[in-house]
Amino acid sequence: MVTFIAILFAGALFAGFIGSLTGLGGGVVIVPLLTIGFGVDIRYAIGTSLIGVIATSSGAASAFVKEGILNIRIGMFLEIATTLGAIAGAAIAFFAPTHTIAVIFGFVLIYSALASLKPKDEIQNTNIEQQGKASRLVEVLKVKGSYMTANGLKYYTLHNLAGGFAMMILAGILSGLLGIGSGALKVIAMDSIMKMPFKVSTTTSNFMIGVTAAASAGIYLTRGYIDPVLSMPVMLGVLIGSLFGARILIKSQTKKIRVVFAIVVSLLALEMIYNGLAKNI
Amino acid sequence: MIVDYKQLDDRRMRDIMGSLLRYGVVVAALLVIFGGVLFFIQHPGEYFDYSTFKGEPLRFRKVHLIIQEAFNFRGRDVIQLGLLVLVATPIARVIFSLVGFLFERDWIYVAITFIVLVILFISLFSTYLF
Numbered sequence: 151m152v153t154f155i156a157i158l159f160a161g162a163l164f165a166g167f168i169g170s171l172t173g174l175g176g177g178v179v180i181v182p183l184l185t186i187g188f189g190v191d192i193r194y195a196i197g198t199s200l201i202g203v204i205a206t207s208s209g210a211a212s213a214f215v216k217e218g219i220l221n222i223r224i225g226m227f228l229e230i231a232t233t234l235g236a237i238a239g240a241a242i243a244f245f246a247p248t249h250t251i252a253v254i255f256g257f258v259l260i261y262s263a264l265a266s267l268k269p270k271d272e273i274q275n276t277n278i279e280q281q282g283k284a285s286r287l288v289e290v291l292k293v294k295g296s297y298m299t300a301n302g303l304k305y306y307t308l309h310n311l312a313g314g315f316a317m318m319i320l321a322g323i324l325s326g327l328l329g330i331g332s333g334a335l336k337v338i339a340m341d342s343i344m345k346m347p348f349k350v351s352t353t354t355s356n357f358m359i360g361v362t363a364a365a366s367a368g369i370y371l372t373r374g375y376i377d378p379v380l381s382m383p384v385m386l387g388v389l390i391g392s393l394f395g396a397r398i399l400i401k402s403q404t405k406k407i408r409v410v411f412a413i414v415v416s417l418l419a420l421e422m423i424y425n426g427l428a429k430n431i
Numbered sequence: 432m433i434v435d436y437k438q439l440d441d442r443r444m445r446d447i448m449g450s451l452l453r454y455g456v457v458v459a460a461l462l463v464i465f466g467g468v469l470f471f472i473q474h475p476g477e478y479f480d481y482s483t484f485k486g487e488p489l490r491f492r493k494v495h496l497i498i499q500e501a502f503n504f505r506g507r508d509v510i511q512l513g514l515l516v517l518v519a520t521p522i523a524r525v526i527f528s529l530v531g532f533l534f535e536r537d538w539i540y541v542a543i544t545f546i547v548l549v550i551l552f553i554s555l556f557s558t559y560l561f
Contacts, residue, residue: 151478152471191484201514205456208520212452215445222441222448226528227543233550240554290539360452360521361547367518368554372494374487378510379479382467385517389460 166391196329235322455520462513470506
């Protein structure tokens with residue numbers, strides 16, 4: 151049991167590091183590690199993974215929030231979608247065979263990796279004139295913001311809130327269903343659909359993941375899917391790993407993060423598709 | 432020059448929020464470490480099988496039982512309390528945001544945050560309802 155816990159701790163350490171660096175959360179690594187690596191039942195794996203996901207997000211977010219890159223308001227607004235989705239996903243997980251969903255999710259991850267590599271302007275909507283043209287909903291919800299870069303304060307306004315909200319519901323469902331943070335989908339929703347600058351979307355996503363995972367973890371914990379002995383090394387490992395990841399994200403350039411993000415997402419996507427087809431998940 | 436008081440309030444909110452998340456996670460981690468040490472002392476060399484799903488006993492599931500049982504200082508019960516604190520940390524962050532938006536009289540975001548909070552409470556206390 152001591153060896154088992156030690157190896158699990160090492161795996162969680164790595165998962166936490168990648169998770170916070172990319173905004174993915176540690177779950178995508180924890181679930182395969184537990185099920186394929188240790189032969190743990192997928193239901194325990196999902197519950198344990200959610201614990202790791204909350205630790206990653208909260209640990210990293212405690213560093214992000216003070217930097218002021220993330221957008222708390224838009225995060226809160228979109229958390230309505232992700233928490234509702236998360237509860238729905240957790241409910242579905244009790245009945246549905248998850249291997250089919252794993253395959254679909256794998257393809258979504260590959261899409262997000264390709265989308266993130268497409269060259270585009272760093273900041274899409276920078277000037278005040280464009281802010282004036284923002285839609286009524288954007289005005290009411292005050293979903294615009296600014297953040298500090300090397301070239302001074304950058305402004306942005308968000309677009310297509312309904313589309314982003316819908317994508318967030320899907321992100322929540324997958325989070326509750328698979329025990330992952332769904333950071334990739336959250337970043338798609340904010341980055342591609344709502345046109346949020348990448349650095350803001352990555353940190354806001356990480357910030358939201360904790361609340362999303364807490365919504366599904368509440369269900370998993372109270373329905374007996376979260377085991378203390380499995381969760382102990384995963385939580386501690388992921389937490390320490392995520393603190394290192396957060397330090398690197400703040401210092402490094404956006405382009406580098408994109409490449410790391412794309413590679414990690416692609417590898418995990420292939421792994422998820424394979425395991426889904428082999429009905430391991 | 433226009434002073435944006437909302438920006439200043441947001442910054443203070445961020446600082447407190449960062450500390451809240453940090454303390455929540457630290458307390459959770461300390462409980463999990465303490466529980467882990469107790470577990471290794473109380474169950475040396477014992478092996479648990481997780482290959483088939485059995486479901487956790489009630490004392491690891493119900494919120495009030497998790498809090499109650501932890502005071503018996505059995506390793507796994509203390510770990511479970513740590514996990515409950517961890518799950519509660521993002522919820523505490525949402526509660527704090529609600530207070531923050533109330534102070535700012537930002538009613539739209541008070542309403543938005545309240546909805547999120549209700550969803551989170553339903554999740555954690557659904558076993559008491561159905």
